[in-house]
Amino acid sequence: MTRIRATCPSCGEIELRPADVVLRRVVDALGDVTDGSCYRFSCPDCAELVEKPADERIASLLTTGGVPIEDVEEAVAEADTRPAHPEDPPAGPRLTPDDLLDMHLLLQDDPTWFDRLLATTGR
Structure with missing residues (x-):
């Protein structure tokens, strides 16, 4: 069975199963992973919810490891949706x-x- 090693800020290095982790991928129009992607898990030792950034390499490793994926399309630039600055x-x-x-x-x-x-x- 696949095991994923991660680090909890309180407990240090831990091992997780793919079902224990969720990958949230922010993808652009071409399907490439962009900034804002992250993975999260609940530490099995202390139950703290941990969220860490996921670059393209980490996202690829987690995906091939069988981690569930939430794909989110890259948001429209925030500056375009906000009113003009005073x-x-x-x-x-x-x-x-x-x-x-x-x-x-x-x-x-x-x-x-x-x-x-x-x-x-x-x-």
Whole structure:
């Protein structure tokens, strides 16, 4: 029977059966293993759930050893799905260090700044 050697952070080196391990492969459009792939297991000695990164070599070894696989398609780039960052608005200049200093001095010296801001927004 195939045995898999792994390391538990608490117990050190342990041996597992393929059924004790789950491989989560993140694959790109070509089916290649990418960053974010990992394998996880529950330590037989201390019952701690352990998750470790799996590069293409480790994923291949675990697959040939009979470990169950969860394939996940590579996610769309996070930057494409998030709204624009406030410092990089769709229109208008970027906030500069001088702008930040001016704002700091204004907030520090003028206790009525918030009332004036509300007056300009019509609230």
